[in-house]
Amino acid sequence: MRMLVLGGTSMVGRAVAAAGVAAGYEVVCGARGESGAVPAGARLVPVDRDGADPYAPLADERFDAVFDMATMSYPWVSDALRALAGRAAHWTFVSSANVYADTASKGQDTDAPLVEPRYDAGPAEPSADPAVYGAVKVASERAVLDAFGSRAFVVRPGLIVGPDDRSDRFGYWPARFERGGRALVPDVPEQPIQYVDVRDLADWLLLAARERIAGVYDAVGPARPLPELLREIAGVLNAQVELVPRGPAELFAAGINPWAGPRSLPMWLPDSHLGLAARAHDRAARAGLAHRPLADTVRAALAREHELGGLVRSRIAGLTPEEETTALA
Ligand SMILES: NC(=O)c1ccc[n+]([C@@H]2O[C@H](COP(=O)([O-])OP(=O)(O)OC[C@H]3O[C@@H](n4cnc5c(N)ncnc54)[C@H](OP(=O)(O)O)[C@@H]3O)[C@@H](O)[C@H]2O)c1
Known part of the structure; x- marks a missing residue:
């Protein structure tokens, strides 16, 4: 081809x-x-x-x-x-x-x-x-x-993660958990999240071109609760970390932003945007979009964090250690 x-x-x-x-x-x-x-x-x-x-x-x-x-x-x-x-x-x-x-x-x-x-x-x-x-x-x-x-x-x-991710969103969590201690996480038991690893997306786009697949698809993985995903990320890394949940009202009051950008808890979504992370994923799956294990995505994200400067660095998304300590106090 x-x-x-x-x-x-x-x-x-x-x-x-x-x-x-x-x-x-x-x-x-x-x-x-x-x-x-x-x-x-x-x-x-x-x-x-x-x-x-x-x-x-x-x-x-x-x-x-x-x-x-x-x-x-x-x-x-x-x-x-x-x-x-x-x-x-x-x-x-x-x-x-x-x-x-x-x-x-x-x-x-x-x-x-x-x-x-x-x-x-x-x-x-x-x-x-x-x-x-x-x-x-x-x-x-x-x-x-x-x-x-x-x-x-x-x-x-929706959310694309994996090697070369310049948004600093997903990688915040493996880096934060690997650092250990008390980690501030959003207390949002009902919040779904879904993502696609860029390597799985690329393989699927190639498959579609090869097999002449046509149509419109949501390129997303299965939705799951965000707190469950965060616990699993910590588990993959065997991180010595205590996840400390705080509710949206408290986070907003502390000036912490959802989703992305400075002073944020990445991947946390306000209620007005929950639909963006809970789309039907089965059409894409039937058309060949397959997803690697979370552990692979987490390890690749952590490796990238180390390449970019280690577990504490200037980021475009997430909290600095000082911002997190203040919010937890
Ligand atoms: N990243 C995500 O989470 C995400 C989520 C949903 C959808 N998407 C979509 O996925 C697509 C790819 O995303 P990405 O994050 O990989 O994009 P990206 O990092 O912004 O890369 C875009 C590409 O555009 C090229 N480009 C920029 N300016 C150009 C110019 N003037 N002439 C020619 N090429 C130019 C860049 O190459 P050069 O700078 O070398 O020219 C680069 O290869 C985009 O359509 C984006 O909207 C991304």
């Missing part, structure tokens, strides 16, 4: 490219090369999607499969389709669970209502505003489905 990854220098695209190389495919990555290097064995073709005629370096090339990682710009997607659709047999677009209008209700499937699309140009980087991000993704999905119809594969991941 001859495949093109629009991306390939960062988390999801890089994992797809690496899986393609491992499978023995010819892998071309179209990106600037600013986010990182492509995996060994893949070829980087310089593509700047904000530049003039970005796909000229790929002129005359044909692909069995294209994987588009466009984050937050409808023109990126429509321009790529215009330039490449006639030379590709199968097209995968990595969308997001942020396309859904109802973020609160649990158990929704891919036929749930979507936010209104936005076709006006978005910035290249994912917006801080999830509503804008979701609206651009809806517009992008429509363009892919219009252009490729029964050869389009659109996947909507």
Whole structure:
């Protein structure tokens, strides 16, 4: 198979490219090369999607499969389709669970209502505003489905974890538990959480391209209670840690944020967003999305934490030791 990854220098695209190389495919990555290097064995073709005629370096090339990682710009997607659709047999677009209008209700499937699309140009980087991000993704999905119809594969991941994760969310917990002592955790027995390991997602995207699977899927694993997941992470590491639960009201009063970002307890969701982590996962499972054991994901996340500077470092998500100590006091 001859495949093109629009991306390939960062988390999801890089994992797809690496899986393609491992499978023995010819892998071309179209990106600037600013986010990182492509995996060994893949070829980087310089593509700047904000530049003039970005796909000229790929002129005359044909692909069995294209994987588009466009984050937050409808023109990126429509321009790529215009330039490449006639030379590709199968097209995968990595969308997001942020396309859904109802973020609160649990158990929704891919036929749930979507936010209104936005076709006006978005910035290249994912917006801080999830509503804008979701609206651009809806517009992008429509363009892919219009252009490729029964050869389009659109996947909507929620939380993606694993190697090269730059969000600092999942990795906070293995790093925190490995450090030991008293660890502040959200007291949310009813909160579901679901995730997909980027390596499992990449394997599935490759399988879908190979087998010409089409349609729209939520790329998520089974939902489970967050407290159970956190206990299991600590268990995998055999961590000498005491989990100290505090309820949402107390956490909010202490100025601690849910989900991500500074001064947060990552993966804790407010009630208004529980639906984002409790989507139906069985369609994707039937279409071949398989999930590795949690222990593998946890050990990979901890290894990355050590690579990035150890168990205490400047992070973009989570609590500093001082913030946690103050909140526990
Ligand atoms: N990470 C998550 O948890 C998550 C969750 C749900 C959905 N998603 C979706 O999954 C997809 C991949 O996510 P990710 O986290 O792997 O994305 P990412 O880290 O933002 O990488 C995006 C890719 O876009 C390329 N890029 C950026 N600016 C470019 C430009 N001007 N021209 C050409 N290429 C450019 C980057 O390469 P260069 O900088 O080298 O050019 C990089 O390879 C995205 O569509 C995202 O919305 C991610």
